[in-house]
Amino acid sequence: MKKKMSMLLLLAVTLLIPVSLFAAGQQESDGASAGMSDKPVVLTLLIDKTSQIDGFEAIAKAFEEKTGIVTELEFQPGSIEGENVIKTRLATGEMTDLLYFNSGSLLRSLNPERNFVDLSAESYMERIADSYKQTVTVNNKIFGVPVDAAMVGGIFYNKRVYKELGLEIPMTWDAFMDNCQVIKDAGKTAFIGSFKDDWTAQLILLADYYYVQQQVPDFAEKFTKNEAKYATTPAALEAFKKYKEIVEKGFMNSDFLATTYDEAQARLASGEGVHYDMGSWVLDGLSVNYPDQINDIGFFAQPDNKPGLNGTTVWIPNSVYLNKNGENVKAAKEWAEFFVSPEGIDVWMSAFPPKGPFVVKGVEFPDNILPAVKDIIKYFDEDRTAPALEFLTPVKAPNSPAICVEVGSGMTEPLKAAEKYDRDTEKQAKQLNLPGW
């Protein structure tokens, strides 16, 4: 009897608590909607704090002048912490109206059909390239609008030093290694390693995908079905061997494990380091922080020893997604339309010089285009590009940065690293419940 009484009491209290919380929440949201009518509509946009803030601020300003709708930026810390913030906010219904995030494989992990507005019916989609749309399409629904230009991964190099040492752009991996040797003998860092920011270590692997795609065209498809592996596909294994050669020949700066992405840019700009394997997003930082040296920077594709093949791997632009469950879906749609309109892209380019071709049709480049971007556009014009693997398959090894650091610093052998990479992809495939795993 006694027990029953106290149990009942406990039950009553536990039931009461959520009710009172609910009531409190209700009051709050009532207040918010009442105030809506006389206040301007405020859109919130969640972006990565390391990415193109200036561009988004310029867009926000121009959009407010045009429509009176205010865009407020919110920041997330990027990398793994940033993804945690995004996933948690989505799961708890606290997401901003607009979200800046990767296109391709990572989008799948955000459950787009549940969380984002389907933009397939929007008229501006006609002006957007299919190569981009594919990467934000899930079950025939298009979920994103592209941010900035398509980007490439490969070698950014210091042209001034190349001229001083009389070097030519290498078309094969061996020629590249020879160039590195000359640079090393001249007392400079041939290949800048910035493994303290471990994601930067992945670039050799990711930028090498052009050669995999050219030699094994169905690699991505088979990789998704658990039929092709890095360790057993010679063309794919090649990238891991490149890591080994660089570290064994001592081409990197001695403190490559303590060097960060920012420090690497400083070294490339000053010419203390000559090659940096990176994506064209690095031009943002370089053009802002080293405006006097930016014209010394050039680009060439990460070479390979396969005869006759030389090309670069492309990163499809990241996207802005519209929160389906947000309060301002209509305003958010207007924002997206403005963002990809010729007017919006001009505003964007006023804040950032373009880093490559846009995936929106009919964009005119300004005259003051950077030398490195001229190098990049050549690859597009000559059709020597392939999309990065992450845009062709949802399977990506979550520990890829650490695995690349291991092989890139000589802790593991290339084959071991490739096998580890393959095993690591299994978790991702199982989480996504892909057939064949």
Added chain:
Amino acid sequence: MTNTTRRHYNYLFLLPAGVIFFIFFLFPALSSFFFSLTRWTLTDWTFIGLDNFKMFFSEDSLSIGFKNTFIYAFLTTAFKVVFGLALGIYLTSAIRTRDFLRAIIFFPNLVSTIAIGITFNSLMHPSRGVINQFLATIGITGPDWLGNVHLALLSVIGVDVWKGVGVATVIFIAGISAIPEQYYEALSIDGGNSFDKFKHITLPLVRPAMNSVIILALIGGLRLFDLVWSMTKGGPGFTTDLLSSIIYKQYGSGFYGLSTAGNVILFLVVSAIAFPVYRFLNSREVDL
């Protein structure tokens, strides 16, 4: 008032705390056991039995993680006990700047662990870090504290000891101060020297304090996360991965079921070590 109503009345006082404990501790803890058996996306889940545990144990870096976690927990505990005891004895002796020194020793505890991690990250930079610049002035080429595969974990352990020794010292000071002065007097009369005092009086009687230090440091070490994450993120490669950082990385990749299974395993490991150690230590305590 009858006995029964009085007892109900007592329960009522327990209720608020009980409800909070249930909602914020017991319920999440119990539900984690359930979610460790599912493939979970935070919004929906599929029951997959023990697959998560199988996958967790086949994790490549897991053996490194276990090894590092044990090395970390035992080394930090040992250093904290030794240094804490030494400092505790020193700071209970009659020295002039005693209070000031106590404050200095305790100070690192007032700073957030993440801030300490970030600070030491730059202090330990191989070329620009203050530590190596200092070593260079006396003619030593310092190593890459956090980049060297063999040294990185020890560097993090060093920082942990620097930070955690303050608490150990405070506990030891309390333990030592509680020992009655008469014992020492008696030993002096019998002709014992300072070492005898330490060995025959301080050491046995400070045992309860030492046990607290050991248990706190051991549990803290086994489930440490913030310091290693802010200093190395488990790197370079996987060389400083602890169980907790492996779990966090899985969580960050969106493998919620898998990382929850990892947490259940971590919970079992911590209990499997902490409880026997606790019982063993308690069985050897001496009463004052």
